[in-house]
Amino acid sequence: xxxxxxxxxxxxxxxxxxxxxxxxxxxxxxxxxxxxxxxxxxxxxxxxxxxxxxxxxxxxxxxxxxxxxxxxxxxxxxxxxxxxxxxxxxxxxxxxxxxxxxxxxxxxxxxxxxxxxxxxxxxxxxxxxxxxxxxxxxxxxxxxxxxxxxxxxxxxxxxxxxxxxxxxxxxxxxxxxxxxxxxxxxxxxxxxxxxxxxxxxxxxxxxxxxxxxxxxxxxxxxxxxxxxxxxxxxxxxxxxxxxxxxxxxxxxxxxxxxxxxxxxxxxxxxxxxxxxxxxxxxxxxxxxxxxxxxxxxxxxxxxxxxxxxxxxxxxxxxxxxxxxxxxxxxxxxxxxxxxxxxxxxxxxxxxxxxxxxxxxxxxx
Amino acid sequence: xxxxxxxxxxxxxxxxxxxxxxxxxxxxxxxxxxxxxxxxxxxxxxxxxxxxxxxxxxxxxxxxxxxxxxxxxxxxxxxxxxxxxxxxxxxxxxxxxxxxxxxxxxxxxxxxxxxxxxxxxxxxxxxxxxxxxxxxxxxxxxxxxxxxxxxxxxxxxxxxxxxxxxxxxxxxxxxxxxxxxxxxxxxxxxxxxxxxxxxxxxxxxxxxxxxxxxxxxxxxxxxxxxxxxxxxxxxxxxxxxxxxx
Numbered sequence: 001x002x003x004x005x006x007x008x009x010x011x012x013x014x015x016x017x018x019x020x021x022x023x024x025x026x027x028x029x030x031x032x033x034x035x036x037x038x039x040x041x042x043x044x045x046x047x048x049x050x051x052x053x054x055x056x057x058x059x060x061x062x063x064x065x066x067x068x069x070x071x072x073x074x075x076x077x078x079x080x081x082x083x084x085x086x087x088x089x090x091x092x093x094x095x096x097x098x099x100x101x102x103x104x105x106x107x108x109x110x111x112x113x114x115x116x117x118x119x120x121x122x123x124x125x126x127x128x129x130x131x132x133x134x135x136x137x138x139x140x141x142x143x144x145x146x147x148x149x150x151x152x153x154x155x156x157x158x159x160x161x162x163x164x165x166x167x168x169x170x171x172x173x174x175x176x177x178x179x180x181x182x183x184x185x186x187x188x189x190x191x192x193x194x195x196x197x198x199x200x201x202x203x204x205x206x207x208x209x210x211x212x213x214x215x216x217x218x219x220x221x222x223x224x225x226x227x228x229x230x231x232x233x234x235x236x237x238x239x240x241x242x243x244x245x246x247x248x249x250x251x252x253x254x255x256x257x258x259x260x261x262x263x264x265x266x267x268x269x270x271x272x273x274x275x276x277x278x279x280x281x282x283x284x285x286x287x288x289x290x291x292x293x294x295x296x297x298x299x300x301x302x303x304x305x306x307x308x309x310x311x312x313x314x315x316x317x318x319x320x321x322x323x324x325x326x327x328x329x330x331x332x333x334x335x336x337x338x339x340x341x342x343x344x345x346x347x348x349x350x351x352x353x354x355x356x357x358x359x360x361x362x363x364x
Numbered sequence: 365x366x367x368x369x370x371x372x373x374x375x376x377x378x379x380x381x382x383x384x385x386x387x388x389x390x391x392x393x394x395x396x397x398x399x400x401x402x403x404x405x406x407x408x409x410x411x412x413x414x415x416x417x418x419x420x421x422x423x424x425x426x427x428x429x430x431x432x433x434x435x436x437x438x439x440x441x442x443x444x445x446x447x448x449x450x451x452x453x454x455x456x457x458x459x460x461x462x463x464x465x466x467x468x469x470x471x472x473x474x475x476x477x478x479x480x481x482x483x484x485x486x487x488x489x490x491x492x493x494x495x496x497x498x499x500x501x502x503x504x505x506x507x508x509x510x511x512x513x514x515x516x517x518x519x520x521x522x523x524x525x526x527x528x529x530x531x532x533x534x535x536x537x538x539x540x541x542x543x544x545x546x547x548x549x550x551x552x553x554x555x556x557x558x559x560x561x562x563x564x565x566x567x568x569x570x571x572x573x574x575x576x577x578x579x580x581x582x583x584x585x586x587x588x589x590x591x592x593x594x595x596x597x598x599x600x601x602x603x604x605x606x607x608x609x
Contacts, residue, residue: 003469003470004467004471007463010459011456011458014458014459015458197452197457198452198453199454199455199456201420201452202448202449202450202454205418205420205525206443206468207443207444207472207473208471
């Protein structure tokens with residue numbers, strides 16, 4: 001058993017590819033998601049066509065650029081140039097202010113202001129328009145005292161992530177993806193490799209019990225996955241200040257449960273695939289894509305078509321992400337997600353039983 | 365030989381996969397210290413039989429004992445008594461020779477000291493002491509094959525099963541490989557070897573020839589050649605195969 005684990009570590013440490021996945025990936029992913037991939041709008045190029053060019057229109061323009069969200073884009077003098085500038089790809093939005101802006105304001109008419117956004121990236125376009133509208137609305141409220149027109153202004157507060165930082169959302173997702181990748185994919189590939197190379201047969205002929213073979217193969221990955229999850233937490237805590245509001249012990253416990261689940265999935269995949277290629281493909285399509293797409297990590301589950309929503313119910317990552325989000329961000333205890341925990345435990349049991357059954361059939 | 369101590373006894377061994385009969389009523393006995401050749405064309409059922417004897421497959425019916433143990437119920441005990449070298453290469457290519465020995469010794473429960481001793485002895489025999497820290501993938505096929513065999517007998521099993529051990533190696537290496545087999549047999553290890561090289565059959569004490577899942581002949585190479593009036597084993601085999609076809 002000890003020799004087995006040593007051997008397994010040797011395999012991992014001698015394989016450059018495994019090392020990169022194990023130790024490079026977490027770092028790169030956290031930094032990528034933390035720095036580069038954000039849903040926030042910052043320094044986006046915006047052009048202005050100001051047909052009035054008076055004190056009021058200039059005030060609006062100044063407000064926009066003072067917000068920090070927008071940067072002055074290329075100069076456009078007429079509406080006919082708008083499309084051209086979008087095609088070049090630099091500008092993301094154009095603000096068109098109609099003629100006689102100040103005059104209309106003073107006489108109590110509706111001055112016209114138009115926001116034209118490049119919706120080839122709909123999310124950004126949406127955000128840009130809502131930010132800009134917000135700024136313009138604020139300005140108009142400044143001009144017209146609230147007493148004149150009763151406006152309902154809802155005051156919103158964002159709980160658990162007050163500054164709406166996307167890192168908060170990504171960290172639980174990355175931990176989940178990486179645990180899936182390391183635990184499920186790497187174990188399934190490493191077991192499939194023994195089958196492909198024929199060494200599995202030699203192991204089965206030896207006095208080792210199948211249980212020992214599997215445990216020996218899996219143990220190093222449990223350890224490495226755990227180290228991985230830990231290092232992601234540390235990175236995100238110190239670099240991006242993602243809080244861990246709940247109990248760290250509980251978080252680690254749930255992480256171990258999820259690692260076990262991912263491993264049992266990996267073992268199951270390896271029992272149904274005979275070579276590394278199949279194991280890899282199966283893990284990719286059966287694990288990675290659903291983890292990324294259906295777990296609610298990137299796309300909200302509530303917006304999915306009903307069929308996909310049902311499908312996401314059987315996705316282990318969905319439950320795990322819910323759990324770590326509530327521990328890390330909301331600081332809640334087990335009483336709020338014992339159901340999710342039970343579901344994960346149940347899934348683990350099912351996969352382990354299925355693998356044992358598959359393993360036996362193969363031997364008979 | 366001739367003391368009639370049998371280490372493998374098979375009586376009416378049958379293995380069916382669905383309606384396909386891979387092993388049809390095989391009956392044979394292998395004596396202790398014997399080199400027993402198990403011949404047959406590809407697909408004749410050799411590998412199925414060897415897998416049953418090693419405890420990798422359960423037979424459909426028949427009375428079979430290996431090293432005195434029942435293959436239905438005592439596979440765990442059998443596994444401690446046997447060594448196995450598969451058709452495919454059984455060493456880990458990304459580990460060194462030493463690491464491979466340590467691993468295989470470890471899974472057979474050998475002590476560190478014993479493993480060290482055995483490793484030194486085996487490498488000395490092959491004359492490759494200096495290569496002990498080389499990665500296996502960097503070694504020539506011939507050496508790797510001999511190493512696989514050394515690993516299969518390092519825990520001093522009663523029986524070693526070799527499934528087409530010399531596939532793809534040159535004639536000289538095959539000769540050297542057979543010298544290793546003889547040495548093992550001289551130490552009392554029973555060798556059960558499958559092959560489709562008929563010249564190798566001449567090196568066995570006794571051979572059984574399988575055609576379409578049945579044993580068509582079982583005797584010493586000399587007796588078989590006399591019986592079929594053949595110059596060599598190749599002819600014996602062709603005559604048998606033709607008869608069956």
